[in-house]
Amino acid sequence: MSLKLVTRLILVGGLTGSSLALAAGASPEMLSQTCAACHGTNGSSVAYTPSIAGNSEEYFVDTMKAFKSGERKATVMDRIAKGYSDDEIAKMARYFARQPMKPMRQAYRQTQVSLGKELHFEYCNKCHEDGGKKADDGGVLAGQSIIYMQHSMEDFKAGWREAPKKMRKRVKAVMEAHGQQGIEALLNYYGSQQ
């Protein structure tokens, strides 16, 4: 029996009693609102820190679990993710998936945007659809913090964060054709969408 199922059974058991609120634990809103001081009101960051609104539930859960296990290297999120149960992480995932991501207003290099756009539709749009606005498997890229995306690319390169096989291939292809400048152009294209 999976832990999740056990939790669910305990929850169902709790529902028959009078202590519904107690058994349910903190609400998705309550849990998620504590993140806002760093990640912005309802998960849309206004500077530097990544926005976490609008991602798929699966992506949020996978990310938090990777922080929790240490599989993905972090500055503070590894310490924070360990404070939440799988059930709490699932609640936050549901909450943030429902919040529209407001693009960050940030500085970007205008001169790189057109190359970035071109590269995006050549290499990335198959998964990061609609110019990076959609997020089925990955995070929302359009309007995401450029600094954070730079960190992520450094982490993928260093092996501190696992990239899907498809993405590794595509990033390699961009690097071969355009070098680091190609990556920078992509990030500026995503950051330019405001």
Next chain:
Amino acid sequence: MTTINRRNFLKLSGGVAVGSALAGCAGMNTGARKKVVVIGGGSGGATAAKYLTMMDANIDVTLIEANKNYHTCFMSNEVLSGVRSYESITFGYERLAARGITVVHDMVTGIDAQARTVTTKGGNTFNYDRCIVSPGVDFKWGAIEGYDAGVAEKIPHAWKAGPQTVTLRDQLRAMRDGGTVIIAPPGNPFRCPPGPYERASQIAHYLKYNKPRSKILILDSKDKFSKQGLFVQGWKRLYGYGTDNSMIEWVSAAQGGKIEGVNAGAMSVQGAVESFKGDVINVIPPQKAGKLAYVAGLVKGEWCPVNKQTFESTIHPNIHVIGDASAASKMPKSGYSANVQAKVCAAAVADLLNDRAPGDPSYMNTCYSVIGEDYGISVSVVYNYDKQKNMIEKVKGAGGLTPKDASKMALKRESQYAHGWFENITDDMFG
């Protein structure tokens, strides 16, 4: 019952939503719209007012704050070092008002817990169904001989960001190269436990590039302090700590660092053993709950006891106390704590006003400190509520400090995320 006449009310609210607001004044729980008065527009109060309007559009929220602008204590140390401007830590209440919150700039003179009214210096009375108080800290004047509110104009505490932040910054700018800056942090508990040490770091950053022969002397009332290992490591790397040329010297209480008196004329402070002379002196006095908490009779000891699930006062029902003034152990007195407590409190108030049992709270706190350029450190804790003990307990196996072996790259990222935190928390409060 209302003592706000129409003319006054129009003046206060700018004429917005007068009809609906006045309709709610007729009785305490009879009208459809409930009234919440939030007092204090800092991290706790501003956040509580905003989140209440987000959680329940049927609650009329009035925010009473004496000042037109708020200056955040967090990141004010970067104003001292000149890394950021004073304007960048200055915030107004326009965007909260645009959310439909009635923002009143007035000084609260009393809260009548029985009548459920708040009275102000401006002569107005506000009714409430529930009141949220976030008065911050006050200083224990008299704890240090020769140091009072008057002397603090010349020897600033700068522990409530505002004009004194500018005074201290300008004193540092005017100081000769080779001068001594004294920082005297208080004993626990106090607002922003890592703050004095971040302040020393930021001042050292300024001196390193502008007045490199100068020194900082930290005369402490404690024998250890928040994130000590990480601060000392950073000071060694950036400011020569521990060498003959160290820019920073820390004197613990046991070594005679606790100061007992201030001589403003001689620009010196008296320790247990010797006296120390400074070119610039920054005394951070010991603290207690903000004045309003005392006026309203919400204090036991020096802080306000609360039910930590709802932050309702255990002394006066229907009044909630959040932020630095509340006894919210084991959360530290920080801007992040106040921001989170405001949300826990707002959710509970919305539940209680709708006859629902308050839900389970969740709390967390992250305190970043910026030690120098591209050098940030942090402590982070996730908390749960222990109903039996009425205690906010750390979730075991989680949280903690920046690792001692963090790479340069990781420390740089932490400084970037520290600034991201500042932009986001202030937007979460005032946006």
